[in-house]
Amino acid sequence: MDMFTLAADTVTTVSALVVAQIDISPNDSGLPGIGQLRTIVGAVMTIGLVLSVLALIISAIVWGFGANSSNPHLAGRGKIGVLVSCGAAIICGASVTLINFFWDVGQAV
Numbered sequence: 001m002d003m004f005t006l007a008a009d010t011v012t013t014v015s016a017l018v019v020a021q022i023d024i025s026p027n028d029s030g031l032p033g034i035g036q037l038r039t040i041v042g043a044v045m046t047i048g049l050v051l052s053v054l055a056l057i058i059s060a061i062v063w064g065f066g067a068n069s070s071n072p073h074l075a076g077r078g079k080i081g082v083l084v085s086c087g088a089a090i091i092c093g094a095s096v097t098l099i100n101f102f103w104d105v106g107q108a109v
Contacts, residue, residue: 058081
């Protein structure tokens with residue numbers, strides 16, 4: 001009994017100390033090259049959006065050729081391409097907002 005009480009008190013005290021002491025937030029000066037990394041990520045997002053527009057144009061052309069040549073397989077592939085390219089543009093455009101949203105959700109836990 002005495003050993004069990006001592007162990008329970010120790011676990012309670014240690015867990016209270018650990019939870020109360022942690023306070024970590026992201027900073028801009030923690031690592032060198034953060035500014036350049038942001039520039040690279042912005043450039044990759046721009047490339048993703050430009051490629052999404054290119055995929056949309058190509059998919060619309062394929063859809064049109066498939067519809068006008070009575071080729072339902074080609075028209076279906078064009079439709080899927082249009083949807084995929086629009087989805088890719090949505091993800092590229094909303095990626096920062098999505099990450100910030102889930103960061104806030106994680107901080108609320």
